[in-house]
Amino acid sequence: MxxxxxxxxxxxxxxxxxxxxxxxxxxxxxxxxxxxxxxxxxxxxxxxxxxxxxxxxxxxxxxxxxxxxxxxxxxxxxxxxxxxxxxxxxxxxxxxxxxxxxxxxxxxxxxVHQQYAYLHMMIEEALLKKIPYLKENVMTLKKQGYKTEPAFCKILGITGDPYTELIQFGISEGIIKNPYSE
Structure with a gap:
């Protein structure tokens, strides 16, 4: 970690x-x-x-x-x-x-490494490193009142519950391993 x-x-x-x-x-x-x-x-x-x-x-x-x-x-x-x-x-x-x-x-x-807050942070950090423009866009949405996970999902076109779908996205993209299959 x-x-x-x-x-x-x-x-x-x-x-x-x-x-x-x-x-x-x-x-x-x-x-x-x-x-x-x-x-x-x-x-x-x-x-x-x-x-x-x-x-x-x-x-x-x-x-x-x-x-x-x-x-x-x-x-x-x-x-x-x-x-x-x-x-x-x-x-x-x-x-x-x-x-x-x-x-x-x-x-x-x-x-802690299986809790949503940790998983979200790991996925978000990896995405910020991978997609240079993402930080500015997320910050703009956050200043407009968006919570962090919904902001990421809006930008990435992820639909559904942003808290669970961001984790599914992270798993499917190989950003994180499925923490619940260990």
């Missing part, structure tokens, strides 16, 4: 600032037992103003995770903790603001 957090240390000014803030919070050490991975738009350089920092984790015991997240981060601005079901899997999500950056901590009982 690529360590996008370490790559950000030498990236754009926004990436370097985010790297320092993440290190201040010490999230990756405090939550190391959950195999945290930084995902989303910032690590691959397609963030816009207001983009959050998504950190996904493999969490087998959601109750313990909820308590730990609350204990560590409840005192930060706009702290919210939510438990819900996404695509048939129970998840815990926490959001808060620290140093003017919005964080989203996401936990579910699934290896």
């Amino acid at each position: 690529i360590d996008f957090l370490e790559k950000m240390q030498k990236g754009s000014m926004t990436q370097q600032r985010a790297y320092r803030v993440i290190k201040q919070l010490d999230i990756f050490t405090k939550l190391s037992s959950y195999t945290p991975i930084l995902c989303g738009t910032l690590p691959i350089g397609i963030d816009i103003e207001g983009s959050d920092l998504d950190i996904i984790m493999n969490v087998q015991r959601l109750d313990d995770f909820e308590r730990q997240i609350h204990s560590l981060y409840h005192h930060h601005n706009e702290f919210r903790l939510k438990r819900t079901v996404i695509r048939g899997k129970e998840i815990v999500k926490a959001n808060f603001i620290y140093q003017q950056l919005e964080f989203e901590l996401f936990g579910q009982a699934q290896p």
